Amino acid sequence: xxxxxxxxxxxxxxxxxxxxxxxxxxxxxxxxxxxxxxxxxxxxxxxxxxxxxxxxxxxxxxxxxxxxxxxxxxxxxxxxxxxxxxxxxxxxxxxxxxxxxxxxxxxxxxxxxxxxxxxxxxxxxxxxxxxxxxxxxxxxxxxxxxxxxxxxxxxxxxxxxxxxxxxxxxxxxxxxxxxxxxxxxxxxxxxxxxxxxxxxxxxxxxxxxxxxxxxxxxxxxxxxxxxxxxxxxxxxxxxxxxxxxxxxxxxxxxxxxxxxxxxxxxxxxxxxxxxxxxxxxxxxxxxxxxxxxxxxxxxxxxxxxxxxxxxxxxxxxxxxxxxxxxxxxxxxxxxxxxxxxxxxxxxxxxxxxxxxxxxxxxxxxxxxxxxxxxxxxxxxxxxxxxxxxxxxxxxxxxxxxxxxxxxxxxxxxxxxxxxxxxxxxxxxxxxxxxxxxxxxxxxxxxxxxxxxxxxxxxxxxxxxxxxxxxxxxxxxxxxxxxxxxxxxxxxxxxxxxxxxxxxxxxxxxxxxxxxxxxxxxxxxxxxxxxxxxxxxxxxxxxxxxxxxxxxxxxxxxxxxxxxxxxxxxxxxxxxxxxxxxxxxxxxxxxxxxxxxxxxxxxxxxxxxxxxxxxxxxxxxxxxxxxxxxxxxxxxxxxxxxxxxxxxxxxxxxxxxxxxxxxxxxxxxxxxxxxxxxxxxxxxxxxxxxxxxxxxx
RNA sequence: GCGCCCAUAGCUCAGUGGAUAGAGCAAGCGACUUCUAAUCGCUAGGCCGCAGGUUCGAUCCCUGCUGGGCGCGCCA
Numbered sequence: 132x133x134x135x136x137x138x139x140x141x142x143x144x145x146x147x148x149x150x151x152x153x154x155x156x157x158x159x160x161x162x163x164x165x166x167x168x169x170x171x172x173x174x175x176x177x178x179x180x181x182x183x184x185x186x187x188x189x190x191x192x193x194x195x196x197x198x199x200x201x202x203x204x205x206x207x208x209x210x211x212x213x214x215x216x217x218x219x220x221x222x223x224x225x226x227x228x229x230x231x232x233x234x235x236x237x238x239x240x241x242x243x244x245x246x247x248x249x250x251x252x253x254x255x256x257x258x259x260x261x262x263x264x265x266x267x268x269x270x271x272x273x274x275x276x277x278x279x280x281x282x283x284x285x286x287x288x289x290x291x292x293x294x295x296x297x298x299x300x301x302x303x304x305x306x307x308x309x310x311x312x313x314x315x316x317x318x319x320x321x322x323x324x325x326x327x328x329x330x331x332x333x334x335x336x337x338x339x340x341x342x343x344x345x346x347x348x349x350x351x352x353x354x355x356x357x358x359x360x361x362x363x364x365x366x367x368x369x370x371x372x373x374x375x376x377x378x379x380x381x382x383x384x385x386x387x388x389x390x391x392x393x394x395x396x397x398x399x400x401x402x403x404x405x406x407x408x409x410x411x412x413x414x415x416x417x418x419x420x421x422x423x424x425x426x427x428x429x430x431x432x433x434x435x436x437x438x439x440x441x442x443x444x445x446x447x448x449x450x451x452x453x454x455x456x457x458x459x460x461x462x463x464x465x466x467x468x469x470x471x472x473x474x475x476x477x478x479x480x481x482x483x484x485x486x487x488x489x490x491x492x493x494x495x496x497x498x499x500x501x502x503x504x505x506x507x508x509x510x511x512x513x514x515x516x517x518x519x520x521x522x523x524x525x526x527x528x529x530x531x532x533x534x535x536x537x538x539x540x541x542x543x544x545x546x547x548x549x550x551x552x553x554x555x556x557x558x559x560x561x562x563x564x565x566x567x568x569x570x571x572x573x574x575x576x577x578x579x580x581x582x583x584x585x586x587x588x589x590x591x592x593x594x595x596x597x598x599x600x601x602x603x604x605x606x607x608x609x610x611x612x613x614x615x616x617x618x619x620x621x622x623x624x625x626x627x628x629x630x631x632x633x634x635x636x637x638x639x640x641x642x643x644x645x646x647x648x649x650x651x652x653x654x655x656x657x658x659x660x661x662x663x664x665x666x667x668x669x670x671x672x673x674x675x676x677x678x679x680x681x682x683x684x685x686x687x688x689x690x691x692x693x694x695x696x697x698x699x700x701x702x703x704x705x706x707x708x709x710x711x712x713x714x715x716x717x718x719x720x721x722x723x724x725x726x727x728x729x730x731x732x733x734x735x736x737x738x739x740x741x742x743x744x745x746x747x748x749x750x751x752x753x754x755x756x757x758x759x760x761x762x763x764x765x766x767x768x769x770x771x772x773x774x775x776x777x778x779x780x781x782x783x784x785x786x787x788x789x790x791x792x793x794x795x796x797x798x799x800x801x802x803x804x805x806x807x808x809x810x811x812x813x814x815x816x817x818x819x820x821x822x823x824x825x826x827x
Numbered sequence: 828g829c830g831c832c833c834a835u836a837g838c839u840c841a842g843u844g845g846a847u848a849g850a851g852c853a854a855g856c857g858a859c860u861u862c863u864a865a866u867c868g869c870u871a872g873g874c875c876g877c878a879g880g881u882u883c884g885a886u887c888c889c890u891g892c893u894g895g896g897c898g899c900g901c902c903a
Contacts, residue, residue: 184846194845473901498901505903699865701851708865716862788862
């Protein structure tokens with residue numbers, strides 16, 4: 132086999148070893164079926180090719196036991212495997228060195244490693260930054276909604292899990308060619324914002340005291356300050372609740388005020404007297420959102436569009452959606468019972484009458500005071516994401532204005548009502564069809580809102596939008612809690628002896644996102660004091676992003692500070708370190724004046740086990756990325772990247788320094804291999820949302 | 828009560844209808860005059876929660892049970 136023949140193979144071969152071997156297995160199988168005169172559809176036989184469990188078996192193995200059954204080929208697995216092995220051997224495939232059969236029916240392939248290695252390296256370096264990219268999703272638009280923090284307080288680590296998952300999913304889908312729009316939906320018209328607005332008003336009247344002082348503390352950011360205000364208002368409610376027997380007027384006053392603020396925010400109208408709540412609320416929200424965006428940018432998270440709950444309301448989108456729901460007879464307005472005077476979406480089974488006091492599964496969309504619930508607004512928003520609100524029956528239009536340029540150069544847009552035109556508009560008209568109009572919508576929201584998401588999709592279904600309902604995905608993830616050790620260190624009562632303790636933003640029991648990031652940067656600098664501030668920040672971001680996505684989405688994370696800040700072992704820092712080491716080799720080679728040969732020459736006849744392991748993991752990147760993306764499972768990609776880094780470390784430790792290599796063929800091969808590793812690692816890290824560090 | 832999720836090494840977690848269940852941390856031992864030791868090697872550590880069932884084969888699928896978490900609000 133000459134180099135040119137090998138190159139020709141590279142073009143002719145499918146994208147990876149898996150596909151390459153699968154092709155031959157199918158050929159052999161069809162030969163076998165003809166030989167044995169068996170009439171059976173090959174597609175019915177699963178080809179379960181994988182890395183061999185042990186190196187002694189081979190490089191790739193496949194069980195044929197599932198094919199032997201009575202309703203399949205009705206053959207003994209072992210003899211079936213033997214027969215296939217014979218056929219495959221006769222095919223004289225140059226890339227396959229040896230085919231063996233082991234009990235109870237495995238077909239094992241040992242490959243011609245130098246030959247395969249050459250093809251793999253060639254393929255990676257040809258593709259470059261595109262290695263792993265896929266065009267499956269081209270011309271399909273997906274909206275991914277994530278982050279979604281109430282605009283009333285600082286982000287905490289729970290929000291970080293959301294944004295890290297969301298941003299990783301966005302990047303994975305983009306790697307598969309999808310046109311992805313990342314939307315950050317701001318709940319700026321709910322009770323939480325109202326409470327902070329109340330807090331500011333009460334502070335002004337001198338009716339509220341904040342622990343730590345009523346003013347912003349030196350160096351305190353606005354979102355942190357609002358967190359204190361929010362907690363203080365929550366406490367005021369709690370205290371009023373406790374004395375409601377003796378002083379009922381205290382609680383009544385607070386509730387009255389909250390109601391007034393909520394109404395004002397929802398309608399956006401200026402009050403005839405008293406404070407301008409809507410203006411205050413909008414001012415607070417904008418500042419807090421900017422603070423959240425700054426926090427997220429520290430983790431390299433960015434968005435395409437900000438959407439606002441208040442905009443959904445004030446544009447009339449909810450009103451029109453409500454009319455549509457009502458006109459189609461989907462809503463009810465009970466005159467008695469718990470939901471008297473509300474507009475509800477009925478979900479209860481009419482056959483079995485719910486007992487008084489029992490829970491009803493009906494969902495209230497409009498409260499008896501006429502205000503809309505979160506779910507209601509979310510239905511309208513979901514319709515818009517699919518472009519369904521272009522329907523003349525709804526026909527609500529929005530304006531889109533630039534919010535600002537993000538840290539990565541991506542322009543962030545903000546959705547506004549068509550009346551808000553006078554805000555800083557720059558330049559030309561923006562086609563409103565540019566946003567939304569998705570084929571598929573993915574909502575990254577924690578698992579506690581599963582029922583609400585179901586209601587949402589069921590509403591679409593009842594409106595007749597069944598395709599859209601089917602194309603809506605609730606990407607549910609479990610919450611972040613505090614480990615017992617970390618909770619105890621924060622002064623939380625841990626006498627109950629639980630393994631973990633839930634956070635509570637309302638009570639101020641939480642770890643704030645920026646505090647975690649700052650602590651991580653500090654730890655990086657303690658570990659390696661010579662690091663630049665920028666490198667430490669990137670390493671810290673990698674550590675946190677990795678920590679937030681390495682778990683199954685169904686896994687509750689009990690955040691432990693020691694664990695989250697660790698910078699060795701199975702961490703994001705390890706990935707960066709491996710990448711930096713690989714880059715260092717290339718730098719040093721370059722410094723010594725070494726130039727990689729233009730063409731990849733024949734590889735050494737024998738490859739080290741560590742070289743081979745690294746090669747086949749590189750080869751498997753596109754397949755792993757595609758699978759992780761299809762399953763919306765960032766943790767799968769994290770695991771892949773860790774394995775790759777780990778195999779590189781193994782190679783690094785177990786082969787002599789390339790710089791001192793005297794055998795030119797070996798030196799060239801290893802240099803090429805490091806190059807391919809750098810390319811693959813770098814590509815994977817970017818999909819994970821890391822900024823790859825060439826040195827650290 | 829009803830519904831959803833989780834249970835794998837001391838701890839935190841991967842894992843797959845298939846061969847001897849894997850990492851990291853912690854513990855013990857060892858490797859820096861050698862391309863970055865934020866690394867690597869070795870040792871030790873497992874009724875894969877329990878009991879049935881399906882299967883040639885189950886840690887994985889099904890049923891029941893136990894323990895834990897979450898949801899069931901005119902909050903979001």
